[in-house]
Amino acid sequence: MSVAKQRLSPSHLRRINIYQHSLMIWFRFILFLLAIKAVARSTSLPAVECSPLRVQPPSFSDVEVLSYMVFPVYDHEIDAIEVNPIKHRRVSVTFCNFSLTYTHPGWDDVINMQVWLPLSDWNKRLQGIGGVGWAGTRGDSATALAVSEGYVAVSSDLGHDATKPSARDWALDETSRHVNLARLLDFSYVGLLDMSRLAKDVAQQLYGEVPKHSYWNGCGAGGRQGMMLAQRFPEAFDGIVVGSPTLSWAHFMPTGYWPTFVMKMLNTYPSSCVMDAIAAEAVKACDDRDGVVEGIITQPERCDFNPLSLVGKNADCGDGVNVEITLDVAILVEKIWQGMRSQDGKPLWYGFSRGSLWHATRCSSMGEVHHHTCTPAPSTLVLDWLELFVAQNPDLELPHLKLTYPEFEALFHLSIAAYQSIISADSPDLADFKSRGGKIIHWHGLNDGEVPPGGSAAYYVTVKNRDPSVMDFYRYFEAPGVGHCGSGPGAAPIGVMGALTIWVETGIAPDILPAVSEDGSLTRILCPFPSVVTYLEGDAEKPEAFGCRESPLWR
Known part of the structure; x- marks a missing residue:
């Protein structure tokens, strides 16, 4: 050790170590960006025929096709929505639209699913589009964005009208006024598996090959859907983006009141x-x-x-x-x-x-x-859950009642007892997903005013306690100052799907995520939990002034 280094105080040595660590992170990030460009290059496919003669409804024993359509769409312009975080931009897409209406025999359900397949320049990947609130999908705009980036994109209404913000039209059986279990199961997880297997089948028919890799992109309720897929159907998707998720739905929903x-x-x-x-x-x-x-x-x-x-x-x-x-x-x-x-x-x-x-x-x-x-x-989502699913009483009108403390606590515990095993996506057992080589990037804004971020951190700690090597396949990032799915003054992650793609396809894990605020005025990095973004030195307006340091709260 040199004399100069011997004279440095412990605090200076810590600063040097942190600074060196930050340089290493940024060096890996530059390599990561280069890898993104390399993986993004895909072999252009010749134009494919989009017609019912080329693409037929998939044949599965548990799916009965009610109707379908196959037709090309050219130069469709739409205001597209990025999901993680939510951003808007105009895109023009040309694709083969495969629309399917089907039922599960004996369930008395009806599900509408769409698969949009690029007519050229397919990147050999599938992207599942997550929903929001009670809606199974974010609509055509999110699907169009995925297609514009070369993905086959699949979305589903998960068994009910996705344009309506309330569940009152489908939550209860019209005769018995009991919960319509078939539609709840479709919404909770059954329809999610259908999206993966049906879309892969359709892609194989059109292109003559199945997608080499499949990804899920969801925020909020769509984040819950993604984690549900990892837990219940580890073979469905290779990589999953989970943003601001409602993981412990049965716990979280009643506490929303x-x-x-x-x-x-x-x-x-x-x-x-x-x-x-x-x-x-x-x-x-x-x-x-x-x-x-x-x-x-x-x-x-x-x-x-x-x-x-x-x-x-x-x-x-x-x-x-x-x-x-x-x-x-x-x-x-x-x-x-x-x-x-x-x-x-x-x-x-x-x-x-x-x-x-x-x-x-x-x-x-x-x-x-x-x-x-x-x-x-209170939110419609919360009221629907308590009035329709927990109390099973559409005439309850909670905002007009003054519940006693025991009554409200009873609703909380009933929600967990009745629905934890159906709709919550908080099982810490991800062993099967990990063994298949699956990867998860999970992020949550710490300024979220809809879904408390404490649930995300607690879930990750539970998974880590079960599997100390969790960071080999699952990384969680917290975004200070960021609201639900990307709003607010803080810097939300960008390029999350690109980071996930690199991790799945090259094995390079994201040590940081670049982040930008909603108005573009703030650039930062996000650190994998339990590390936190730490100011080191230099111009605080630049992301390189920050590094990652482990938080003493989670050691």
Whole structure:
């Protein structure tokens, strides 16, 4: 060891080690980008014939075809949606549209599925498109984007009208008013396997070969679908992108009513401007913990901001309207951040991160905001789940009831008892998926105001405890300051599908993910959990000023 190095303090040595580690990460990332370009090159196929003479409905014993269509579509322009994270851009695609309506004999169900196959320049890959909320698919826009990138793309309504935001038309059997189990199973997992096997069959008919690799791309509910595929059907897809997922659906869904329940207990309904003001104060208090002031909390779980410190202060709601932050509002915010608790104080599920933007009231005017006449506005997804699936009572109208604590807890436990084994995708057993060579990239925004990110971190820790070598096939990334599926001031990951493709097809695992904010003003890197993004030195406006450091919270 040199004399110069001997004179360095331990803190300087740590900085050098972190800096060297950061350089190694960025060097691997450059190689990773070069590999993406290499893998992206595919052999162009000659134009293929798209007609019912070339492509027939697949023949499976458990699928009965009701109708189908095969026809070419040329130069179709559409505003496409990137799924992870959600972005919009205009594309023009030419493809063979295979549309299939089918049923599972004896189930009295009807499923509509679409497979869009490029008429030229197929990249030999299949991409399954995940849904959102109750919808089995994000629609033609997400499918078109995949086709524009050379994929065969498959989407499905999973057995119900995907254009409607509510499950009221299909959740209950019209005669018995009991849960329509066939349609719930289609939505939960059965229709997902159908997407993979039917699309592969159709691709083989059109091109004369099956896709060399298949990928799933889903965020939110689509993220749950992806993890469900890895757990139940490990042979369906080789690589899976899981964004902001509702993994523990049976736990998470009833706790989505927790903010409304607490508001009704406290008889206080703050407007969004009041909640935003409190979130902003939390960010201000904890922003500089990572050494950079940028309007983002890097590790919300280390933020100790107490909303009670704001009691008596005013929130500026614009137009000269100032609303006082009361004790009840501060208590409400703290309970939302804590997450649902039992009557005896036992944590039942994770809360939203401190500083996250959360809105669940409706106010018709600023004047009403000032006079505290806002009303609760729980999500349709949550209300449908509790009223239709758990209580099986479409006339319940929860927002108009004042549930007792025991009644609400009973709904929570009933949800888990009745539906955990059907719809939740939180089994830590991924051994079969791993043994097939499958790979998963899972990410979650820490500012998510719809799905608490604590559920994602807890699931990954559970998998890691079961398999210490989890990073060989499954990596989880947290995105500070990012909302549900990519919104918010933080930097959301970009090129996730490309990173997954490289990992599956070349074995190069992503040590980092590049990330950009929604407005393009912030560029960062994301680190694989349990590492966190750490400012090293230099220009904080540039991503190379940051590296990855293991968080002491998860050692």
